[in-house]
Amino acid sequence: MINATQFSILTSKYNLANEFSDTVRDKLKKELSLCHPDKTNGNFVDDEHKEKFHELQEAIEYLEANKGNQQLIPVSTVTELVKAFTQLMPNNSVSPLQSLDSVLKENIRDVIEHQSVGFVFPRMSLAFLSLVFTLILAFPKQVIEHPIFKNWLDPTSGNFLLIWSMTLFCTGIIWLFAYSFQARNKKVLSSIKLASFQNNLYNGFIGEHGEATFSKSDLTNYLENVLIYRPRVRQRGIIAMPMSIFYKFFDNELLTPEVIESTANVLLDKAMRNKAILKMETGTFDEEYVIGGNPLAKGTENFQTSNV
Structure with a gap:
């Protein structure tokens, strides 16, 4: 499954909002239907359509898995970013x-x-x-x-x-x-x-x-x-x-x-x-x-x- 960064790149590629909404999901499914192999008797037209199909499918699965979470970046990712940023900051601890x-x-x-x-x-x-x-x-x-x-x-x-x-x-x-x-x-x-x-x-x-x-x-x-x-x-x-x-x-x-x-x-x-x-x-x-x-x-x- 793709991660948050890949999902952000993909939504940008299709001019979609970077959010876990029903609107984004419906647009992704619409794009998916355009390159679905069922339209060509179970076979992809070319490798480009095949790659696009799997890419969209993974994006939809990722969106469904994170639908309840409205953050653009998962909490775990934010936690890691905050931790890294804190380590880079100078030590300004409060004195007694x-x-x-x-x-x-x-x-x-x-x-x-x-x-x-x-x-x-x-x-x-x-x-x-x-x-x-x-x-x-x-x-x-x-x-x-x-x-x-x-x-x-x-x-x-x-x-x-x-x-x-x-x-x-x-x-x-x-x-x-x-x-x-x-x-x-x-x-x-x-x-x-x-x-x-x-x-x-x-x-x-x-x-x-x-x-x-x-x-x-x-x-x-x-x-x-x-x-x-x-x-x-x-x-x-x-x-x-x-x-x-x-x-x-x-x-x-x-x-x-x-x-x-x-x-x-x-x-x-x-x-x-x-x-x-x-x-x-x-x-x-x-x-x-x-x-x-x-x-x-x-x-x-x-x-x-x-x-x-």
């Missing part, structure tokens, strides 16, 4: 650092695409209360004449107007907070991808950690603290704790554990490539690192001038 950077950027992109405005519960609750109080003010007569509501609500009183005003004010403030924190989180997420920002994060961690060795969990805890909680709570003293709890329960977290983990991986990989740290064999689940590869190192002098 590029891979880690890609994972970080993918995690950040995924978070931004699926983000929603935070403080959902307080926003919706205050918006609902504002709507209810506004409806009461819009229809005071119905409230005053209601057998139950008239004992609890007086839309015409100054106290009710004050409550309504405060509710509107709090609603506006909480919605403003929600969108401002969303903008802040997006800004932080975009900054994490920058090499200069990563360098500042790394040097900040080394400067604050102040020990010769550290674990990966130490770095991730630092990143979580500096990227999430510090930008939120700048108050000192008694107000800091309740505000931290408030954000923890009501804010929509954009800096997910995946982003924090990916950031830590990129920082550690860059630091090791610059020989700022060495990975220690501790036999524990948490990864341990030593500053500058020297277990006796003290302080952070090796890192303040290092660029990760």
Whole structure:
């Protein structure tokens, strides 16, 4: 049986499309009938007709065998061509650092695409209360004449107007907070991808950690603290704790554990490539690192001038 290349040459010879269609098959059969030996009492007119007959017959058999496959070239042939082409191409393999950077950027992109405005519960609750109080003010007569509501609500009183005003004010403030924190989180997420920002994060961690060795969990805890909680709570003293709890329960977290983990991986990989740290064999689940590869190192002098 002929192959794909021979079939392509043959269809071109008869001005046919190079495809496995019924139209091509019918035209090939028509050409075959013109040189069929039955037309001349079972004998070919000459060798040329005989060769043409067998050629067309093999082409029809090849078309029938590949009728379900609409590719012009069989998959096996394409596979071999791709393999040969790949071998001729220069080796542009992706480095581990590029891979880690890609994972970080993918995690950040995924978070931004699926983000929603935070403080959902307080926003919706205050918006609902504002709507209810506004409806009461819009229809005071119905409230005053209601057998139950008239004992609890007086839309015409100054106290009710004050409550309504405060509710509107709090609603506006909480919605403003929600969108401002969303903008802040997006800004932080975009900054994490920058090499200069990563360098500042790394040097900040080394400067604050102040020990010769550290674990990966130490770095991730630092990143979580500096990227999430510090930008939120700048108050000192008694107000800091309740505000931290408030954000923890009501804010929509954009800096997910995946982003924090990916950031830590990129920082550690860059630091090791610059020989700022060495990975220690501790036999524990948490990864341990030593500053500058020297277990006796003290302080952070090796890192303040290092660029990760």
